[in-house]
Amino acid sequence: MTTTDHAARAAARRSAKPGRKVLIRVKRCEGPGKPSRFETFAVTIERGANIISCLQQIAANPVTVEGTRTTPVVWDSGCLEEVCGACTMIINGKVRQSCSCLIDEYAPAEGDVITLEPMSKFPVVRDLWVDRSRMFHNLKRLRAWVPIDGTYSLGAGPRESPDAQEARYKLSTCMTCGCCLDACPQFLLAESPASWDTSFVGAQAFGQALLFNSHSTGAQLKNDRLEVLMGPGGVVDCGNAQNCVKVCPKEIPLTEAIASLGRAVTIRGFTRFFTS
Amino acid sequence: MTTAHTQSHQGPLDRNYFLLRRLHSLTGVVPIGVFLLFHLTTNASVVWGMLDSREGEALRERGVRTFQNEVDFIHSTPFLFLVEIFGLWLPIAFHSILGLYYAKTGKGNTASYGWAANRRYSLQRLSGYVGVLFLFYHVATLRWHWTFLMPGGVAWDGERAASTLALVLRGASEAALEAGASYTLGGVIVSLFYMLGVSLLVYHFANGLWTAAITWGLTISQKAQQRWGVVCAGLGVALMALAWSSLLGFMTLDPKDAAAIERSHSGHKGPAMQLGDSQH
Numbered sequence: 001m002t003t004t005d006h007a008a009r010a011a012a013r014r015s016a017k018p019g020r021k022v023l024i025r026v027k028r029c030e031g032p033g034k035p036s037r038f039e040t041f042a043v044t045i046e047r048g049a050n051i052i053s054c055l056q057q058i059a060a061n062p063v064t065v066e067g068t069r070t071t072p073v074v075w076d077s078g079c080l081e082e083v084c085g086a087c088t089m090i091i092n093g094k095v096r097q098s099c100s101c102l103i104d105e106y107a108p109a110e111g112d113v114i115t116l117e118p119m120s121k122f123p124v125v126r127d128l129w130v131d132r133s134r135m136f137h138n139l140k141r142l143r144a145w146v147p148i149d150g151t152y153s154l155g156a157g158p159r160e161s162p163d164a165q166e167a168r169y170k171l172s173t174c175m176t177c178g179c180c181l182d183a184c185p186q187f188l189l190a191e192s193p194a195s196w197d198t199s200f201v202g203a204q205a206f207g208q209a210l211l212f213n214s215h216s217t218g219a220q221l222k223n224d225r226l227e228v229l230m231g232p233g234g235v236v237d238c239g240n241a242q243n244c245v246k247v248c249p250k251e252i253p254l255t256e257a258i259a260s261l262g263r264a265v266t267i268r269g270f271t272r273f274f275t276s
Numbered sequence: 277m278t279t280a281h282t283q284s285h286q287g288p289l290d291r292n293y294f295l296l297r298r299l300h301s302l303t304g305v306v307p308i309g310v311f312l313l314f315h316l317t318t319n320a321s322v323v324w325g326m327l328d329s330r331e332g333e334a335l336r337e338r339g340v341r342t343f344q345n346e347v348d349f350i351h352s353t354p355f356l357f358l359v360e361i362f363g364l365w366l367p368i369a370f371h372s373i374l375g376l377y378y379a380k381t382g383k384g385n386t387a388s389y390g391w392a393a394n395r396r397y398s399l400q401r402l403s404g405y406v407g408v409l410f411l412f413y414h415v416a417t418l419r420w421h422w423t424f425l426m427p428g429g430v431a432w433d434g435e436r437a438a439s440t441l442a443l444v445l446r447g448a449s450e451a452a453l454e455a456g457a458s459y460t461l462g463g464v465i466v467s468l469f470y471m472l473g474v475s476l477l478v479y480h481f482a483n484g485l486w487t488a489a490i491t492w493g494l495t496i497s498q499k500a501q502q503r504w505g506v507v508c509a510g511l512g513v514a515l516m517a518l519a520w521s522s523l524l525g526f527m528t529l530d531p532k533d534a535a536a537i538e539r540s541h542s543g544h545k546g547p548a549m550q551l552g553d554s555q556h
C-alpha cells in the first residue's frame with residue numbers, strides 16, 4: 001500500500017462521523033448456477049464499524065432501501081482479525097478481507113455507498129460465500145507439506161539457519177485467502193474440479209511450493225514440486241502482471257517467489273535434459 | 277511417483293510444455309528480438325547515414341546511399357533465403373502462434389486493478405495481436421510483393437531501396453507523383469499503421485525482455501527486477517528513437533530525389549542493376 005493511500009485513509013477516518021447512514025450494495029445469489037442481483041441496505045455506522053458488523057446489522061433486519069423484506073445476506077468469516085482469510089470478498093471492485101475493512105475509510109460521509117461482491121474466481125455457494133477448495137487442491141497438487149509421516153522415528157531433522165527461517169517465515173504467513181488468485185489475470189474461474197489438475201496454480205501455491213522447497217526436510221519432494229510447476233498451469237504460465245504481490249494482505253514477496261521458482265525450473269530443465 | 281502416472285495420459289504438447297514455454301521466451305529474444313535491433317538500426321541508416329556526408333552532397337544524399345549499401349549488403353548474404361526461413365520466419369511463426377495461444381489463457385483486468393505492471397501485462401498481449409497483423413502486412417507487401425495490398429500498387433524494390441520505401445509510405449506510384457500527388461489517403465493510413473505497429477513491437481520486445489528475466493529466474497529480488505527494468509526501458513527508448521527516425525526519415529524523403537541518387541549509386545555497380553530500372 002502506498003503512503004498516499006495511508007494518508008487518504010487516515011484523513012477519511014478523522015472526518016467520518018458516527019451515527020451516519022451508509023448504503024451497502026450487495027451482489028446476491030441464491031446458489032450455484034442461480035442468477036445474481038444487487039440489493040442495497042442502509043446501515044447506521046458506529047465508530048470502528050467494519051463490513052462484517054454491517055452484514056450483522058443487515059442479517060438482523062434484512063430490509064432493503066426500497067423497504068422490501070429479503071433473506072439475510074450470507075457470508076463467511078472466522079477469526080475477525082485478518083488471519084484466517086475466510087471473509088475475503090470484493091469490496092468496491094478490489095479483493096480484500098472484509099473483517100479488517102473499516103467503514104470510516106471506505107464511506108466517511110452520509111449516504112456513501114460500498115459495493116460488496118463475492119470473489120470472482122471461486123464458485124459462489126451463496127451471496128458473498130464462495131467455495132475456495134481449489135486452493136487446497138492446489139496445495140495437494142504441489143505436495144506443499146514436509147514429508148515426515150512414517151512407520152518409525154526419523155530422529156531429529158537437519159539444523160535450520162536463522163536466515164533461512166527468516167526467509168521462510170514470510171511465506172509461512174499465507175492464510176490461503178485467495179486475494180492473489182482473484183486479482184491474477186492468469187487465474188480464471190474453474191467450476192469443475194476435473195480441470196483443477198491442469199489449470200493455473202497461482203501465486204498462493206507458488207509461495208507454498210517455495211516455502212517447502214527451501215525447508216531442508218521439505219526439499220525431499222522438491223523435484224516432484226518442480227515437475228508440476230513445469231507443466232500446464234505451473235509457474236511457467238505466470239504472465240508477470242504482478243497483481244498478486246500488490247493485493248496480498250500478508251505482504252508475501254510473491255513475485256520474488258515466482259522468479260525463484262522460475263530459476264529453479266530453469267535449472268531443473270537443464271538437469272533433466274543433460275543428466276536424466 | 278504420481279508424476280509418471282499423470283504423464284501417461286498427457287499428449288506431446290503437455291509433455292513438452294516446459295520446453296515449448298521456454299522456447300517461446302527464447303525465440304522472443306533470440307533470434308526475433310536481436311533481429312529487430314539490427315533491422316531498426318539498418319532502417320535508421322537513412323538518417324544516421326547523413327552523419328557521414330561528403331563535401332558537396334545534398335543533405336539527404338549520404339543517408340540514401342548508406343541505406344542502399346546496407347540493403348545491398350544484406351542481399352549479398354549467402355543462402356539468404358534459408359537464413360530468412362530458419363532464422364526469421366519459422367521463429368516468428370512459432371512465437372506468434374504460441375503467443376496467441378498463451379494470450380488467450382489469460383483475461384486482463386486492468387479496469388479493476390490498474391497498476392503499472394498489470395497494464396504492461398495487458399499491453400504485452402495487445403501489442404502481440406497488433407504485432408502479428410502488422411508483421412504479416414509488412415512482410416507480405418514488402419518481401420512477398422503482394423502489391424494488391426499496397427495503395428497505389430507500389431512495389432518495394434531492393435535496388436532502389438529508399439525511394440520505393442518513400443513511395444510505399446506515401447501510397448503514391450511514381451506516375452501519381454508526376455501528376456502532382458504527395459500523400460494519398462491510403463499512404464497516410466499505411467504510414468500511421470507503420471507508426472503504430474513498429475511502436476507496439478518495440479514496446480513488446482522491451483517489456484518482453486523484462487519479463488523474460490523473471491521467467492528464466494535471472495532477476496529475483498524486487499530491486500533486481502527494478503534495475504533490469506531501467507535497462508529494458510532504456511533499450512526501449514533507444515529502439516523507439518531508431519524506429520521513429522527511420523519512419524520520419526523515409527516519410528520526409530522526396531522519392532524523385534532519392535531515385536536520382538540511387539541511379540547514380542547503382543551506375544557504378546554494373547549492368548545487373550539496370551533490371552530494377554527497366555520495370556518502370
Ligand code: HEM
Nearest residue numbers: 301304305309372375376404405408481484485487488491
Ligand atoms: C518483433 C516481434 C516480436 C518480438 C521481438 C517478441 C519478443 C518477445 C519477448 C522477448 C517476450 C518475453 C518472453 C518471456 O516473458 O519469457 C515475448 C512474450 C510474448 N510474446 Fe512476443 N515478440 C514478438 C512478436 C510477437 C507476436 C507477433 C506475438 C503474437 C501474438 C507475440 C506474443 C507474445 C506473448 C503473448 C508473450 C507473453 C508470453 C508470456 O508472458 O507468457 N509476440 N515476446
Ligand code: SF4
Nearest residue numbers: 184238239241242244
Ligand atoms: S505475477 Fe503471475 S501469479 Fe502474480 S498476478 Fe501476475 S500472472 Fe498472476
Ligand code: SF4
Nearest residue numbers: 174175177178180248
Ligand atoms: S499469498 Fe497472500 S493473497 Fe495469496 S492466499 Fe496467501 S495470504 Fe492470501
Ligand code: FES
Nearest residue numbers: 078080082085099
Ligand atoms: S474473518 Fe478471518 S480474515 Fe477476516
